[in-house]
Amino acid sequence: MSDSPIQITLPDGSQREYPRGVTGREIALSIGKKLAKAALGIQVDGLVQDLSRPIEADASVAIVTREAPEALELLRHSAAHIMADAVKRIYPEARLWKGPAIQDERYGFYYDIDLGEKKLGKEDLPAIEMLMRKIVKADLPFERKVVSRAEALKTAERLEEQFKTRTIHRIPEGEDISFYDHGDFTDLCTGPHIPSTGKLGEGFGVLSIAGAYIDDDASQRMLTRIYGNAFPDKATWEAHKKALEEALKRDHRRLGKDLDLYSSMGEFGGGLILWHPKGGFVRHKMEEFWRNEHLAGGYDLVYSPHIAKADLWATSGHLDFYKESMYAPMEVDGQPYLLKPMNCPFHVMMYKSTRRSYREFPMRWAELGTVYRYEGAGMLHGLLRVRGFTQDDAHLFVRPDQLEEEIKRVLDFVLSILRAFGFEDFHLELSTQPEKSVGGDEIWETATAALKVALDDSGIDYGVDEGGGAFYGPKIDVKIKDCLGRFWQCSTIQADFNLPDRFDMTYTGEDGKKHRPIMIHRALLGSLERFFGILIEHYAGVFPLWLAPKQVAVLSVGERHEAFTEKAQAELTALGIRSEMDLGSDKVGAKVRKHLWQEKIQFVAVVGDKEVEAGKLALRHRVDGDLGLFSPGEMAAEIQKRVEART
RNA sequence: GCUAGCGUAGCUCAAUUGGUAGAGCUCCGGUUUUGUAAACCGGAGGUUAUGGGUUCAAGUCCCAUCGCUAGCUCCA
Numbered sequence: 001m002s003d004s005p006i007q008i009t010l011p012d013g014s015q016r017e018y019p020r021g022v023t024g025r026e027i028a029l030s031i032g033k034k035l036a037k038a039a040l041g042i043q044v045d046g047l048v049q050d051l052s053r054p055i056e057a058d059a060s061v062a063i064v065t066r067e068a069p070e071a072l073e074l075l076r077h078s079a080a081h082i083m084a085d086a087v088k089r090i091y092p093e094a095r096l097w098k099g100p101a102i103q104d105e106r107y108g109f110y111y112d113i114d115l116g117e118k119k120l121g122k123e124d125l126p127a128i129e130m131l132m133r134k135i136v137k138a139d140l141p142f143e144r145k146v147v148s149r150a151e152a153l154k155t156a157e158r159l160e161e162q163f164k165t166r167t168i169h170r171i172p173e174g175e176d177i178s179f180y181d182h183g184d185f186t187d188l189c190t191g192p193h194i195p196s197t198g199k200l201g202e203g204f205g206v207l208s209i210a211g212a213y214i215d216d217d218a219s220q221r222m223l224t225r226i227y228g229n230a231f232p233d234k235a236t237w238e239a240h241k242k243a244l245e246e247a248l249k250r251d252h253r254r255l256g257k258d259l260d261l262y263s264s265m266g267e268f269g270g271g272l273i274l275w276h277p278k279g280g281f282v283r284h285k286m287e288e289f290w291r292n293e294h295l296a297g298g299y300d301l302v303y304s305p306h307i308a309k310a311d312l313w314a315t316s317g318h319l320d321f322y323k324e325s326m327y328a329p330m331e332v333d334g335q336p337y338l339l340k341p342m343n344c345p346f347h348v349m350m351y352k353s354t355r356r357s358y359r360e361f362p363m364r365w366a367e368l369g370t371v372y373r374y375e376g377a378g379m380l381h382g383l384l385r386v387r388g389f390t391q392d393d394a395h396l397f398v399r400p401d402q403l404e405e406e407i408k409r410v411l412d413f414v415l416s417i418l419r420a421f422g423f424e425d426f427h428l429e430l431s432t433q434p435e436k437s438v439g440g441d442e443i444w445e446t447a448t449a450a451l452k453v454a455l456d457d458s459g460i461d462y463g464v465d466e467g468g469g470a471f472y473g474p475k476i477d478v479k480i481k482d483c484l485g486r487f488w489q490c491s492t493i494q495a496d497f498n499l500p501d502r503f504d505m506t507y508t509g510e511d512g513k514k515h516r517p518i519m520i521h522r523a524l525l526g527s528l529e530r531f532f533g534i535l536i537e538h539y540a541g542v543f544p545l546w547l548a549p550k551q552v553a554v555l556s557v558g559e560r561h562e563a564f565t566e567k568a569q570a571e572l573t574a575l576g577i578r579s580e581m582d583l584g585s586d587k588v589g590a591k592v593r594k595h596l597w598q599e600k601i602q603f604v605a606v607v608g609d610k611e612v613e614a615g616k617l618a619l620r621h622r623v624d625g626d627l628g629l630f631s632p633g634e635m636a637a638e639i640q641k642r643v644e645a646r647t
Numbered sequence: 648g649c650u651a652g653c654g655u656a657g658c659u660c661a662a663u664u665g666g667u668a669g670a671g672c673u674c675c676g677g678u679u680u681u682g683u684a685a686a687c688c689g690g691a692g693g694u695u696a697u698g699g700g701u702u703c704a705a706g707u708c709c710c711a712u713c714g715c716u717a718g719c720u721c722c723a
Contacts, residue, residue, distance in 0.1 A: 096723095099723090100722070102720095102721065119652090121651080121652070122651095122717095163723090170722095188723050209652090210717050211717090211718065211719060212650080213719060216719070222651090225719075227718085253716095266713095270714075270715095377648070377714095556680090557680080557682055558681060558682090560680080585678090585680055585681075586680095586685085587680090588682045590681095590683095590684080590686080591683080592682095592684065593683085597684055598684090606683065608681095609682090
């Protein structure tokens with residue numbers, strides 16, 4: 001039967017007969033020359049394979065062309081090989097470890113390479129990229145070879161690739177061991193790859209270098225990781241490089257300094273943030289909005305201290321499960337006290353301050369609570385990863401019969417608040433029981449099921465992160481997508497069946513007996529620091545008018561306009577508009593440049609002869625341009641309109 | 648923490664092979680009173696991150712410390 005033809009189903013549903021062992025290339029060619037030329041791989045029953053692989057049985061296939069989403073991984077993984085080839089040509093002593101395609105905003109692939117004593121610098125990257133282009137130009141075919149384990153070990157030995165030897169030993173019995181060659185370069189690899197190096201085209205490049213451990217194990221040798229990216233065509237690659245530059249321009253650390261929003265403590269204490277007056281104002285508006293929404297949403301606002309006796313953290317379990325993130329104890333009256341890494345134990349103590357009735361539920365206690373957590377020095381990053389931060393925390397106490405309903409409600413609340421900040425796209429993720437956890441499996445299952453129901457009911461797609469939960473309960477994480485398409489994790493909703501047990505929390509039920517409440521932990525913005533950093537980048541420093549420290553800059557043209565300008569600004573202030581005034585002797589152009597473009601204030605209002613005569617100001621918006629003459633009252637109305645629209 | 652790179656005025660950056668630390672912007676003073684993305688003149692501003700070392704001589708070379716940056720998850 002081995003020579004009987006096979007049935008191939010094409011994406012349009014049509015079926016064709018081919019000889020057994022037909023290759024993807026042959027199928028593509030039989031459909032059209034153009035398709036064959038554009039083909040990079042073939043999907044066989046959903047699995048991407050080399051074009052040269054024979055197909056031995058009936059299958060549904062789709063030719064993977066450059067434009068197909070599946071092509072990216074082919075291109076990137078092949079680019080990694082080509083990069084490794086280039087590196088080995090320049091540094092023959094280089095030994096290869098791993099070089100996968102990855103999904104990252106910046107990078108599409110990397111290769112971890114042991115360069116011995118050689119220290120690679122940024123300045124070495126162009127040479128590697130240039131040589132890669134040469135290899136692409138040479139259009140060397142990628143060839144797959146399946147070998148026995150013994151042969152594989154021999155090849156690795158011949159190549160003096162001792163890391164590959166290590167890898168070969170790890171390949172499970174029964175799995176194919178394959179090498180891919182192009183030109184004189186050989187690498188142990190499962191593939192698939194593009195047909196030849198030339199197919200990579202021009203849309204790729206080398207981006208940066210970093211260190212990386214073998215197996216992510218800090219006790220092992222550190223290798224040089226070289227990052228690059230690849231795209232179907234040159235234009236997309238150029239666009240990607242531009243986007244990287246744009247992201248750099250939006251970097252909150254850059255803008256934070258330029259706009260005088262915040263600074264970090266630097267050598268006086270890493271990961272600690274100073275909120276300057278302008279950043280402080282934005283925070284004030286964030287908090288104001290947050291408090292109002294919570295009060296309207298049925299929450300109560302609470303406050304708790306920064307330190308507590310070690311006993312509290314022992315009872316809560318933090319000393320067992322969170323110790324590595326907590327700071328060393330301080331001594332107060334001979335007793336060890338600890339800085340809080342979380343607010344929950346305090347809220348539990350609040351709960352326990354009196355007897356609770358089933359009638360009180362659900363209880364929703366929210367706090368902007370400042371916590372301190374130890375992060376490794378290398379983890380710190382601007383506002384996004386800090387050691388001291390204010391969580392917008394809340395703890396909800398519910399009866400078991402209220403759990404599902406309450407989680408649904410929280411999810412709705414979270415999304416509505418995030419939308420107010422201009423985020424529209426969300427990704428939800430359910431994280432389940434980790435290895436290191438407290439409470440029994442049964443309790444975990446119950447809680448996880450409740451979260452799942454809420455997620456299903458939300459109608460939004462979600463993923464599952466197996467084992468990604470906190471030590472005390474499963475959680476739902478909400479990631480938001482900013483205007484550059486980057487995802488950020490902010491909100492988290494965590495069920496907790498554990499703390500109520502540990503603290504022996506109870507309430508009196510309808511039946512007069514004691515019952516155990518369920519606790520829900522919830523952070524919405526995550527931390528004010530981190531969310532502020534995300535906002536700065538999302539808005540590129542141009543805050544919407546409801547958050548902006550200054551909404552308009554009022555500028556005088558000449559000396560004789562000063563009096564009216566001052567009067568107009570005073571009126572605006574009285575109308576609740578946040579303005580700054582510039583009566584300096586700069587030209588109008590310079591003033592506009594300073595306030596509109598450098599300080600990123602949305603409006604400027606200019607006062608000259610015409611305006612004084614009309615009793616109005618010439619209003620200009622940074623995007624909408626000249627809006628004409630406005631009296632202070634009209635201006636206030638115009639700005640108010642936009643404040644309400646949150647633009 | 649680890650690897651690599653970096654640290655010069657508030658900011659952005661200069662400073663031959665080791666040979667007197669400079670410029671623009673910001674700031675301050677003065678002139679100018681200007682019509683929508685940079686008016687002009689002058690001044691101030693530094694123990695070159697810190698501490699050691701090599702040298703006749705160190706921003707530059709060596710060592711240590713501190714800080715900053717990229718990364719240290721995603722199948723060979």
